Amino acid sequence: MSSILTRKLGLNILFTAAAVALAFSSNSIADWPMWGGTPDRNMVSDAPSVSLDFDLEKGTNVLWSANLGSQTYGNPTVADGRVYVGTNNGAGYRDKYPGDKDLGVLLCFDEKSGDMIWQLSREKLPAGRVNDWPLQGICSTPVILDDRVYVVTNRCELMCLDAKGFTDGKNDGDVQDEVDAEAQDADIIWSLDMIEELGVFPHNLATSSPVIHENMVYILTSNGVDEAHLQVPSPRAPCFLAVNIETGKVEWEANQPFDGILHGQWGSPAVGVVNGRALVFFPGGDGWLYAHDAKTGDEVWKFDLNPKDSIWELGGAGTRNAIVSTPVFIDNSVLLAVGQDPEHGEGVGHLFRIDATKEGDISPQLGERETAGEPNPNSGVIWHYGGVEEGADEPLFRRTMSTVAVADGVVYAADLSGFLHCVSLESGERHWEHDLLSGIWGSPMLVDGKVFLGNEDGTLTVFKADASKAEVLAEKSTVNYSSIYSTPTFANGNMYLTDRTRLYAVKVGQE
Numbered sequence: 385m386s387s388i389l390t391r392k393l394g395l396n397i398l399f400t401a402a403a404v405a406l407a408f409s410s411n412s413i414a415d416w417p418m419w420g421g422t423p424d425r426n427m428v429s430d431a432p433s434v435s436l437d438f439d440l441e442k443g444t445n446v447l448w449s450a451n452l453g454s455q456t457y458g459n460p461t462v463a464d465g466r467v468y469v470g471t472n473n474g475a476g477y478r479d480k481y482p483g484d485k486d487l488g489v490l491l492c493f494d495e496k497s498g499d500m501i502w503q504l505s506r507e508k509l510p511a512g513r514v515n516d517w518p519l520q521g522i523c524s525t526p527v528i529l530d531d532r533v534y535v536v537t538n539r540c541e542l543m544c545l546d547a548k549g550f551t552d553g554k555n556d557g558d559v560q561d562e563v564d565a566e567a568q569d570a571d572i573i574w575s576l577d578m579i580e581e582l583g584v585f586p587h588n589l590a591t592s593s594p595v596i597h598e599n600m601v602y603i604l605t606s607n608g609v610d611e612a613h614l615q616v617p618s619p620r621a622p623c624f625l626a627v628n629i630e631t632g633k634v635e636w637e638a639n640q641p642f643d644g645i646l647h648g649q650w651g652s653p654a655v656g657v658v659n660g661r662a663l664v665f666f667p668g669g670d671g672w673l674y675a676h677d678a679k680t681g682d683e684v685w686k687f688d689l690n691p692k693d694s695i696w697e698l699g700g701a702g703t704r705n706a707i708v709s710t711p712v713f714i715d716n717s718v719l720l721a722v723g724q725d726p727e728h729g730e731g732v733g734h735l736f737r738i739d740a741t742k743e744g745d746i747s748p749q750l751g752e753r754e755t756a757g758e759p760n761p762n763s764g765v766i767w768h769y770g771g772v773e774e775g776a777d778e779p780l781f782r783r784t785m786s787t788v789a790v791a792d793g794v795v796y797a798a799d800l801s802g803f804l805h806c807v808s809l810e811s812g813e814r815h816w817e818h819d820l821l822s823g824i825w826g827s828p829m830l831v832d833g834k835v836f837l838g839n840e841d842g843t844l845t846v847f848k849a850d851a852s853k854a855e856v857l858a859e860k861s862t863v864n865y866s867s868i869y870s871t872p873t874f875a876n877g878n879m880y881l882t883d884r885t886r887l888y889a890v891k892v893g894q895e
Contacts (some may be wrong), residue, residue: 389453396820416525417463418876419593420787422654424713427789427829431874434832434892436846436858447878448498451475453489455519456882462875466501466547467493469887470535472521478568488538490520490570492549495876499888502549504570506537514611517588520596527595527601532573534601534629540578542603542627548569561784568857574632577602580636583621587648593710596680597655600626600635602664608648613698617644620705624653624666624674626681634682641670646696646706647725654715658740665718673720675740686748687738687764688882689722692757693723700728708785716740717766719790723783723800724835726825730801732779734770737812767812780814781805789830794851796828796835804837806851818854820845826871842883862886
């Protein structure tokens with residue numbers, strides 16, 4: 385069993401670690417094959433001795449860099465000698481698709497040389513921005529297992545791809561009629577079109593980053609509201625899916641929150657084992673977190689992350705929030721915070737640590753929306769961090785799209801307003817906060833006693849992982865100060881970082 389699994393999941397859930405280690409046995413233990421590295425989604429890497437002796441602008445210890453699209457929100461994943469990034473077609477790698485052709489693109493690069501190996505190219509949906517926002521590309525972060533790549537496309541498809549693409553000269557899988565079937569194209573094994581087959585209505589974009597447990601891949605479908613933001617066109621369409629990794633067939637589906645979706649559903653699921661049962665945690669579009677039995681799909685518990693008297697208003701003016709972040713499972717608990725479309729601006733946020741061993745409605749309060757609410761005797765709240773403290777002018781914590789990193793009893797959480805918060809895992813009390821002076825879309829990554837975090841100004845800030853004070857070890861600027869909307873990945877002695885238009889491979893340690 386790899387050390388990363390043992391340390392991240394904890395001895396109290398060795399069953400999970402063993403299952404994950406077995407499932408990902410084909411991947412190097414130093415790889416980073418999915419968003420969050422492992423199904424618990426904790427943003428912690430076991431990479432040792434990470435050096436800060438690099439300069440992105442001057443190219444110092446930059447092994448290679450590669451052009452991406454004109455806008456990039458995907459996070460790099462690394463497995464078996466290849467690096468994968470979702471973006472748009474701005475780089476124009478394929479002659480048949482010039483850079484001015486708007487597509488959703490997944491690029492596969494050689495880990496050593498940076499050469500582009502193959503490209504998945506997906507046309508934009510005809511409905512336009514209501515379903516597939518221009519130039520946003522593929523935002524899903526793929527998961528790689530046993531020479532297969534699983535990703536959600538801008539067309540609301542869950543796809544299984546051959547990691548070799550067509551470079552091996554073979555057309556593998558059930559899909560034999562790919563439009564793009566040359567050597568530098570993706571080889572599609574199977575595809576689940578969630579619009580055509582399931583009636584899903586993605587709002588703005590389908591973005592979920594898949595997670596795998598045993599023989600199933602889990603995603604959110606991104607089902608959402610209409611262009612006027614007033615109704616849910618497909619309330620009976622599934623919001624949460626479990627799909628067989630071999631066949632692409634839906635094993636089970638759930639349509640919580642039905643017609644209660646506030647906006648879109650852009651989060652991603654996590655998996656953890658509680659009392660011998662694997663649970664998958666779905667951040668719902670109504671601001672609730674849902675825990676389902678990973679095998680059967682039965683709902684085990686649900687948790688409302690907003691106060692009952694909070695109000696949803698179009699454009700972000702209200703106090704009720706959706707969820708864009710990914711849940712993190714650790715020590716039989718889940719950490720998750722609320723947020724909104726970044727265009728909606730700042731607002732009061734809430735970060736919870738939730739007891740994952742409970743069942744039923746484990747929200748802090750009972751009652752209907754926009755009511756005062758009553759304390760829930762079955763509440764699963766371990767602690768709450770956020771809101772506006774009595775007598776304070778500013779929120780303790782603001783809306784976020786970021787996922788937390790947890791290690792050594794400390795939680796690192798970023799908010800969209802540009803603050804990194806250091807919080808006690810035990811109590812939820814703040815140790816410190818630090819203002820990065822620019823918006824944060826990505827997540828803190830903890831590695832080798834350091835916390836890496838990028839911002840919209842194109843600065844990668846490195847903190848010492850220390851609960852006693854906020855100590856900045858380094859600040860690294862991207863070329864032309866291009867915005868960092870993603871989270872750095874550490875694999876095989878290198879750091880892989882995407883800014884708005886470029887992928888960097890940086891030598892930071894030993895393989």
